[in-house]
Amino acid sequence: MSVTRRYDIDWLRVIAIGLLLLYHVSIGFQKWGLMIGFITNDTSIDGIWPPMTMLNVWRIPLLFFVSGMGVYFAIQKRNWKQLLKERSIRIFIPYVFGILTIVPIHMYLMQRYYNFEINYSPNPAHLWFLGNIFVYVIVLLPLFNYLKKHSGGKLVSWLKTVFSNPLGLGLVTVIFIIEALLLKPSIYEMYAMTWHGFFLGLIAFFFGFCFVLSGTAFWNMILKWRWLFLVTAIALYVYRLLQPQMQVPTIQIVIESNLWIYSVFAFGYKYLNQSSRTLSYLSQAAYPVYIIHMVFLYLSSLIIFPLEINVYLKFTIVLIATFLGSMIFYEFVIRRIYIIRPLFGLKTINKT
Helix, strand or coil, X not given: CCCCCCHHHHHHHHHHHHHHXXXXXXXXXXXXXXXXXXXXXXXXXHHHHHHHHHHHCCHXXXXXXXXXXXXXXXXXXXXXXXXXXXXXXXXXXXXXXXXXXXXXXXXXXXXXXXXXCCCCCXXXXXXXXXXXXXXXXXXXXXXXXXXXXXXXXXXXXXXXXXXXXXXXXXXXXXXXXXXXXXXXXXXXXXXXXXXXXXXXXXXXXXXXXXXXXXXXXXXXXXXXXXXXXXXXXXXXXXXXXXXXXXXXXXXXXXXXXXXXXXXXXXXXXXXXXXXXXXXXXXXXXXXXXXXXXXHHHHHHHHHHCCCCCCHHHHHHHHHHHHHHHHHHHHHHHHCCCHHHHHHHCCCCCCCC
C-alpha cells in the first residue's frame, strides 16, 4: 500500500527530542534535580521553571502520540509479524543495550560527582519511554492489524467520522481525564516509570494511530480550530502561572496538555509538512541522540558545575556541550560504524 510520507510528523519527533534535551539540561539548574537522579548545580535558575512547566505537561504525551502515528505508517507496509520483528530490533534491542551500557555510564558520572558509592542496579532511567512503547506495540498490534485489514469497515468509518469533528477531540480529552482521576497521580507530569505514565502513554499511542488513520478530514478539522486550541492553552497556562505554587486541579492540567498537543499538530501540519536535507539528517539522528545524550549531559555537568563562573554561562555551556557532544558522537561513531547502528535504533548498512 502506498502511503504519503508526513514530514510534519517527522519534524515534530525531532522537535520533541530537542525539547527533551533542553528540559534535561534545565533540570540540572533546579533545586530538586538530585531527587530524580540528575547532577545539580549549586545555584539554581528559578526563571527557567515557568517555561519548563509549560513544556512539561505536553512534551512526553506528544512523543507518545507521534510514536503511535509512526506505527500507523509502518504497518501499512508490513504484516503484523514483520512489524513486530522490526519494532523488536528498533526498540527492544536499544532498550536492553542502553540499560546495560549507556545508563551505567551516566550513573557512574553522577556517583563520582557526589562521591557516592559506585554501584549499579539495572534500570531503564531515561530509556523508560522505549520500554513503554515496546509494550504498547505488543498490546495494541492485534487491534491495529484489525483496523488495517478492515480499513473499509464500520469501525474505521466510525473513527473517521468521530475525528472529523472537534467533539472527537473532546472525547479524547475526557478519556485522559478519566485516566488521571482513576490513577490519581500526585504530580501529573511524573510520567517516568509510573502507572500513570504507562496508561497515559498507552492512550496517547492509540489515539496517535487513530488520528492518522482518520485521514485528511481530521487534519483539516484541527487546522480549522488551531487558533482556538492555542489561545485556550495559553490562557490556561497563564492562569496556572498566577496560582500559588502553580497548583490547579488535575482536570485543568489535562485539558491544557491536550490543547497544546492539538495546537502543535495543527500548526505542524500547516507549516512543517515539507522535506529537506536538514530534516532527513535530524530525523535519523534524533533517536540515537535521545539514547546517548545523558552521558554528555552528565559529563559536561561534572566538568562545568564546579567552576566559579556565572550560572547562565554554565547553563549555556552545558546545553551546547550536551548537544554537540551527542551530535558528534552520532556522526562519527554511531552513524559510521555499521555494526553498532542497530544498538541505537538505526538500520544496518553494508560495510564499505
